[in-house]
Amino acid sequence: AQKVTQAQTEISVVEKEDVTLDCVYETRDTTYYLFWYKQPPSGELVFLIRRNSFDEQNEISGRYSWNFQKSTSSFNFTITASQVVDSAVYFCALSGNSGYALNFGKGTSLLVTP
Amino acid sequence: DARVTQTPRHKVTEMGQEVTMRCQPILGHNTVFWYRQTMMQGLELLAYFRNRAPLDDSGMPKDRFSAEMPDATLATLKIQPSEPRDSAVYFCASGGAGDLSYEQYFGPGTRLTVT
Secondary structure, X not given: OOEEEOOOOEEEEEOOXXXXXXXXXXXXXXXXXXXXXXXXXXXXXXXXXXXXXXXXXXXXXXXXXXXXXXXXXXEEEEEOXXXXXXXXXXXXXXXXXOOOOOEEOOOXXXXXXX | OOOOEEEOOEEEEOOOOOEXXXXXXXXXOOEEEEEEEEOOOEEEEEEEEEOOEEXXXXXXXXXXXXXXXXXXXXXXXXXXXXXXXXXXXXXXXXXXXXXXXXXXXXXXXXXXXEO
């Protein structure tokens, strides 16, 4: 069975602070993919990143960075110098050998205040 | 700018009525997914198709839900009869062929309220 745990339900930060969203996953698959999606207040789900299980390189995209560690089954997401527009619910998700469907965590609601 | 489209965006209906939700996947994508989002359960998979054939519908209540892809540009999700517990946001997502099926792009969702 696959499981994604986002232990942080809600996080509140002040603009320009750095914030890290945690994601821990469980899977028996040897090949799997990890994802982050953003859901702003408007409700749509926005794809942010996909990472496969063989690529443990960290990735940086602008103010966003992702840290993938297989040893701890974690795929954490850091926003540097947060902005009000970053306020959203962020979902971590997992997909494995059994198919392409995504197993989502419960999400972390991030509030960035001015 | 290719996007997944869903109609209607909002639907309010009475218990017992039939509800049909429609999705147009991104042109060229051959994998289509239906997810449901509720406060209690979060985001959960209902069904998905590849090349219009259903691959997995284990997440769908079979007695009242049905999903089809009449053609490559249209996916439908029907609920008959609807119940208040079906109130949720229903998302359609599409993905490319092969390995790209893992990269799913979501539509704006249909917010369903059953009274």
